[in-house]
Structures are given as structure tokens and as C-alpha cells.
Amino acid sequence: MNWNNIATVYLKELKDSLRDRRTLISTIVIPTLVMPLMFFGMGKVMTSVVTKAREDIPTVAVLGGEDSPGVVRQFRESKRMRVVPTPADWKQAISDKRLRVAVQLPEKFEAQLQAGAAPAVKVFYYEGELKSENGARVLERFLGELREQVVAERLAAHGLPKTAARPFEFRRENVAPPEKVGGNLFGGLVPYLIIILCFTGAMYPAMDLTAGEKERGTMETLLCSPVPRVDIVLGKFLMVLTGSLSAMAFMLLSMGVTVAVGGSLMMGGGMGRAAAAGAAAKSAAAPAASGGGVIPMIDPLGVVGVIAMVLPVAVLFAAAAFTISLFAKSYKEAQSYLGPMIILVIMPGVIGMLPGIDLSAKTALIPILNLSLVCKEMLSGVWHWGYIGLIFGSSSLYAAIALWLAVRMFNREDVLFRA
């Protein structure tokens, strides 16, 4: 192994890749744009949709209630809803979004209340439809208030105080530090994005430097040089790794800049909170108050930990993408092999984001999933050194095996001269 040779191959590949539009898009452009797009684009759309749904005054159809004019009047007088004439096909109307919700009052509802019975009221809505669910919430709050009113009247009739039916109050209070909240909320998302971008960042240089070269006929030209093949593999591999790590670096950088520039504009919305978490992750800024709440932040040391843990996985991705695309005869064939690989990479990342999936000796050995889980913990400020060591060690071992396979593959004539 000669480092001069490796450096020569690497520097040439770097120069070549910097002139390749596809590689630049996958390693610089997309990782840089993904955060602003998520926070400003998707975040804004989500915030606007949710706000619009919450501001929507739901249309309500009252079913029955002819014998309960007092209650029906209360429905009509409420400013939080708009009672409309009941359509004949009211269920279909809810499905078609012509009507948000319907409320069914039982027969002689008022009379039953006066008699001290407990009649059941039904609320009809369309699950999964944001505005209909919001309408159901409005109706339930209204019915809850109506119930409290009846309770108060009954208690008063018996000469009892309000506390007879509500002997004590309770409320919940958060004890988790802001970085823990941030880590739990976004700790899964950041490693997930890093994992995807690390892979796609490795993908295009890997395809270009192997199958692409075979297709263009430059691989044979390169093999004519006196440089040992292991030096060529390592030089090329380092370039693929550079692509993978660049994608991560540009994403983190863009995340910091995105938040620094525009995070404060969006603090009120759900994505704004994510942005704040990102800002905290990058700048280690102190928790800031916004809208009366504390913005969750991610432990900045956790970000350093994430970067360290991503390194062996980036090596694994680079070596795997290199080996697989080396096998292909053409760029197109390499794409057809590596494209489905994204699903294999995403799946463990998604599983790691799910609540309830925790680190254990078993999950610590599953590549990608282990990274996702440990990153979630580190970003929350939790450091399980035993698992961290196990994950770093196992990831490094997988990476070494993948690199060894890449070198072996590069020495196979049937792979290099596959026709």
C-alpha cells in the first residue's frame, strides 16, 4: 500500500467528481436544501394547514332534539359551531366533507336529564379528516360544558357544593429537561436524515467511479497504470466516503444556517420547535422562550457524539455502495442495484424513530438501527457507554468487512471485465 498512489487517485477522483453534476447534486445540493425545505416549506404548509383546521368553524347537523328545544337552542347559539339543516344523506355528507360532524340527541333528552337519567349522546365524525376531527373536538367540549352545567344544577337542587362532584383537581407538569424533550422529539429525525443522506451521498460517486468508469472505458485505462489495485480501491473508496461525509456535513451546516436565519420566524408552529431543536444542536444556544413555552433543545455534545457514531456507518455505506456498483456493468445497472438498497437503509432508520424501540444488547448489533437508537439517546443527553462502545465496535467491524469485500471484488477479473 502506497499513500502517494492513494492520494494521487483520490485527488484525481475529487477533481473529477467536483465536475460531475450528478455527484454535486447528491452530495452538496440536496443535503443543503433538505433542511430549509423541511422547515420552511413543509413546516409552513403543515402549520398553515393545522391553523386553518383549528380556525375552521365546523358545520354541525343535529339529529333528533325536536323534543329538546332548549338544548338545540344552545347548539344554535354557540359561536364555536354552525348548526345547519340536517341533510337526508348526512353520513355521506360527512364523508364528502359537505358537513363536518353530526350530533344525535336521544328521544326526550331534556326530559331524561330532568328526571336524573343519563342518556347517551352520539357524535358522528370522519376519522383521519383533520377538520371533521376538529369539529368532533368542538362538539365534545360543548357537550362537556353542558354536562357540567347539568351537574351543577343537580347539585344545587340537593343543596350540595360543586366540590361534591369534583372533590379534587389535578394537572400534569413536565420534569424532563428541554434537551431531553428535544432529543426524544427530534433525536430520531436527525439521525434518520443523516443516515439517508450519508447513503445517497455515497451512492452517486460510487456508481460513477466504478460502473460509470467501466461503461466509459476508463477503468481499463486506469488498470494499465503500475499502481497496485489495492491503492486504486482505497483512493476511489476515500472519494466515495468523502461524498457520504460531505452530504452529512452540508446537511448539518444547512440545518444550523436555516435555524439561525429563519428559525425564530416559525417558533410558534410544530416545525418551528424542530427548528429550534436544530438550532440548539448546532449552536448550543440556551433555551429560549417563545409563545410562553420553552423551546426543546438537543444536547450539543450529542451532535458531536452522533458525528462520531456516523463515521463507521459512513465507511460501511461507502464500501457497500462501492462494492455493489463495481459489480455492475453500467451506470444504469448500478442504479438498479443501489436504488432498492435505499429501502434497506431507510427501514431500520424508521424503526429507530418509533417510540418504544429501545437500545438493548440485540438491537445494538443491528446495523443502522443501532445508530438510529443510540443517536436518539445521545441527542437527549443520555450516554450508555456500554452500548455506545458495542455499537461503535460492531459498526466498525461491519465497515471493515465491507471494505475488505470491496478490495477483494476489485481484484476479481470477472467483475472488472464483466461483459
Added chain:
Amino acid sequence: MIEARQLTKTFRDKKRGEIHAAEDVTFRVVPGQIYGLLGANGAGKTTTLRLLATLLRPTRGSATVAGFDVVEHPEKVRAHVGFLAASTALYGRLTAREMIAYFGSLNGMSPAAIRARTEVLSAQLDMGEFLDRRCDKFSTGMKQKTSIARTLVHDPAVMIFDEPTLGLDVMTARSIVRFVRECRDRGKTVIYSTHVMSEVEKLCDTIGIIHQGRLLAEGTLAELRARHGETDMEEIFVKVVGGDPVR
């Protein structure tokens, strides 16, 4: 000097079984000589030359190139060989100067030596006009000149040409043929594969006819003519490989 001794290469194919791409190929090329390897498509020319250039490893037999064994010292062999084939392309995103410099570096040359050599080659091959332009914008002629400069940057003692005129227009092909002659005149050991009979007649000092991986006949043009009683190279070739001569 090139010396091939019972050079054999067998490939295993799932559908076709064992394929003997080169079988017991034995020949010798001395400095200042052009050895022409003549054969039809799939005869084993490229495999033989790839074995000599150490791109492939022989299944059996051996060869020495510039005094180095192809199996024992493949890197040293490649350091003394210039390999030019229709399949050896240029990096489209590099300029001609960068291409030459890259292969100079891979051959262990210093930046100063590369600069000096680039100037010499650029002048010899008349590359000044396009030296700093990207190769993907080149005409076929420019590409060939750059490829030649790439093979010559380390001034190798042995030149291997694998069908270098394949797909080229007449003028570009002629310039390649002229360049091959110049290599011989400078005392280099040259091996040249082709299936174009006229090129062999014009260019080669010794001709080896290869068919189905085996070297079936060898000699100078005069020797082959005398041995087979034919003056036309095509007729000689057909007689050697066992086809029907056209009368």
C-alpha cells in the same frame, strides 16, 4: 522484449462452460520490432494482450515483459508498458494536460518531469491547441492523440496496441499507424493486434495468426507467403484458420 510461453487463459461461463480464450500461446518480440497479432473477432487477441499487460492473470504458462514476469511483478511490467486499445478511453471531465499528468503521477513521475514531458509530447503530437480543453469535447483525432500521449508519458520500452484503429476514420487511422512505426524506429518493442489484413502487411515485421485462442502460424510476411503459396494476406489467413479460400 516480450516473451510468452504457453500462455493460457481459461474463463468459466455459467452457460457456455469453460472457454479457452488463449491456449498455449508462445511467441517472442524483440526491441525495434512490430509483432502483428492477426485474428478474427473473438480469436483471443485482446485476452493475450491483456495477459501481457497484466490486466488478466494467466491460468497457465508464463510471460516476461521488459524482463519482468507478468505474474510475479505485474506492477513492474505495467511500469514498462504503454497499452493503447480501442477500449482504453479518456476521462471526459479532465483536460488533456490533466490526463497526461494523472498518468505521469501514477507512474511515479515528479511534477517537474511531468511538465517537461507534457511539453515534449504536446509538441510531437501537435496538441497545443487543445491541451487545456476537456476530453469530452474532443474529436476522435484529438482523443487518439491524447491517448497516445497518455501511453507515452512514462516513455515505456514496450508498446501494446489492441486494435487501435478500430472505428477510426482513414486519416486518424493513418496517423496511428505512423505513430506505431515511430515507436519501432525508436527501438521500442511493439505488439499490435488487428483483424485488418492491410495493416498487418504495411506495418508488421513478424505476424502471428491467432484463431480460437491458439497461435496457428507465425513468421514474416515473406515467410508466410512462401509457406502457404499465397501472396494475398487474406488468403493466407483463411488457409491458416481453415476457412474456404475465395477464388
